[in-house]
Amino acid sequence: MFAFLRHDRLPPTAERSGSLRVVPDLVVEIRSPNDAEADMRAKLGLFLDVGIPLVWIVDPQSRQ
Numbered sequence: 747m748f749a750f751l752r753h754d755r756l757p758p759t760a761e762r763s764g765s766l767r768v769v770p771d772l773v774v775e776i777r778s779p780n781d782a783e784a785d786m787r788a789k790l791g792l793f794l795d796v797g798i799p800l801v802w803i804v805d806p807q808s809r810q
């Protein structure tokens with residue numbers, strides 16, 4: 747998985763400690779040959795439920 751967060755959405759440096767607790771602007775999930783379609787749909791649902799506005803699911807096998 748890859749996640750992207752726009753720089754303007756980062757909290758000020760003084761407020762950062764450890765891991766960030768913000769919703770990314772984009773998540774890219776790369777499907778492996780062992781991932782079932784139902785599992786990928788479940789992940790997509792979770793990403794959208796937490797408010798991630800853009801999710802890409804990349805399937806290298808089908809080149810989609």
